[in-house]
Amino acid sequence: MIRLAERTKLIAGSPTMKVTATVDKMRREGIDVIDFGAGEPDFSTPEPVKAAAHAALDQNFTRYTPAAGIVELKRAIAERYRQDYGVDYKENEVIVTAGGKQALYNTALVLFGPGDEVITHAPYWPTLTEQIKLAGATPVLARTYTEEGFAIRAKTILDAVTPRTRAIIVNSPCNPTGALISEADLSEIAEAAAARDIWIIVDLCYEKLIYDAVAHNLPAILNGKCRDLTVLCGSSSKAYAMTGWRCGWQLGPSAVIAASSALQSHSTSNVTSITQKAAVAALTGSQAPVRAMLDEYRTRRDALHGWLTSEPRIRCQKPAGAFYMFVDIGDLLSPDGLRTSSDFVDALLEESRVAVTPGEAFDAPGFIRISYATSMENLREGSARILEFAKKRAPAVAAR
Numbered sequence: 001m002i003r004l005a006e007r008t009k010l011i012a013g014s015p016t017m018k019v020t021a022t023v024d025k026m027r028r029e030g031i032d033v034i035d036f037g038a039g040e041p042d043f044s045t046p047e048p049v050k051a052a053a054h055a056a057l058d059q060n061f062t063r064y065t066p067a068a069g070i071v072e073l074k075r076a077i078a079e080r081y082r083q084d085y086g087v088d089y090k091e092n093e094v095i096v097t098a099g100g101k102q103a104l105y106n107t108a109l110v111l112f113g114p115g116d117e118v119i120t121h122a123p124y125w126p127t128l129t130e131q132i133k134l135a136g137a138t139p140v141l142a143r144t145y146t147e148e149g150f151a152i153r154a155k156t157i158l159d160a161v162t163p164r165t166r167a168i169i170v171n172s173p174c175n176p177t178g179a180l181i182s183e184a185d186l187s188e189i190a191e192a193a194a195a196r197d198i199w200i201i202v203d204l205c206y207e208k209l210i211y212d213a214v215a216h217n218l219p220a221i222l223n224g225k226c227r228d229l230t231v232l233c234g235s236s237s238k239a240y241a242m243t244g245w246r247c248g249w250q251l252g253p254s255a256v257i258a259a260s261s262a263l264q265s266h267s268t269s270n271v272t273s274i275t276q277k278a279a280v281a282a283l284t285g286s287q288a289p290v291r292a293m294l295d296e297y298r299t300r301r302d303a304l305h306g307w308l309t310s311e312p313r314i315r316c317q318k319p320a321g322a323f324y325m326f327v328d329i330g331d332l333l334s335p336d337g338l339r340t341s342s343d344f345v346d347a348l349l350e351e352s353r354v355a356v357t358p359g360e361a362f363d364a365p366g367f368i369r370i371s372y373a374t375s376m377e378n379l380r381e382g383s384a385r386i387l388e389f390a391k392k393r394a395p396a397v398a399a400r
């Protein structure tokens, strides 16, 4: 028997990626599937971004770059955050990473270790907790609730603090719930963290996808209250429809960035040189494509919400950000029918050819996550199939 390192026992493969793999397989077999699983924009990368990549290739910009990224991109990231949030980061406080995932991973590995507890809010994106475990630390969960729109509350997070708490990870807008943390709640957390020397890590992967004009200047709040204990992790993936390019970033105290750069220099090294040039164009060019995508997501969100909630047993609120509807299907489950959301998802795929992600993937049984990063036609057809499936497989009690 092959004996793997102990650390492999700590982690399971990404359940969200599993849905994507199943859909791929079915499509290769010629089966028509509507995919509501994908956690990525269906839009193409904006043309000026692609043009910058073509130019980089034509200019043979194809060699190693510094592990932490080219200066031009580090400056572009810092300038974007200065313009968007009014915060100031110097070149040695920024590193370019292979997606937001590596930014978070670097942070976990350079800050957490055995004996540490790291608090985050649930339902959560599973990579966050897996990375905490990979760093040898223990994830501690602060629940958020559907009745409160999954609001991320300071009190719940601070109630979980113990003398072993090393860090708090906040993901806002949140995947899977789409919820935001309020500035007031984050301020309260920041004050407590500063007093107790606890790190605050913010996953800003969906920062550009907020539908209403709500105040969400998390970087400024943290810079004001605990700059030396703050790490911001961002990404070009969702904002600029660049998931496959693999470009994210980490902003924080120079010691954290230097350690992350050393770590990266012995693992992945630099992000693809061509991608880095493309990311410069994305960050410094017109932000109009970002707004256009957001407008389209909003239209889809509203339509999807209307269709789904025409069935009273399907309960969901319109998310404030990101592009996921997190749907309570508890009323469609029963001991003598579909027992769990996981059963529901499997049967929905098998019988109605619609792929969604089960709440179990986010530590939220009884829910499903529907990604509306797909066309309106798909959303209309997929919702119709879900409603039909619900009627057939979970008939209303009176009709049984």
Ligand SMILES: Cc1ncc(COP(=O)(O)O)c(C=O)c1O
Binding pocket: 039, 098, 099, 100, 101, 102, 125, 171, 174, 175, 203, 205, 234, 235, 236, 237, 243, 247, 248
């Ligand atoms: C909450 C959250 N954070 C970070 C990421 C990382 O994305 P990427 O590595 O493509 O930037 C994702 C991707 O789905 C996500 O959902």
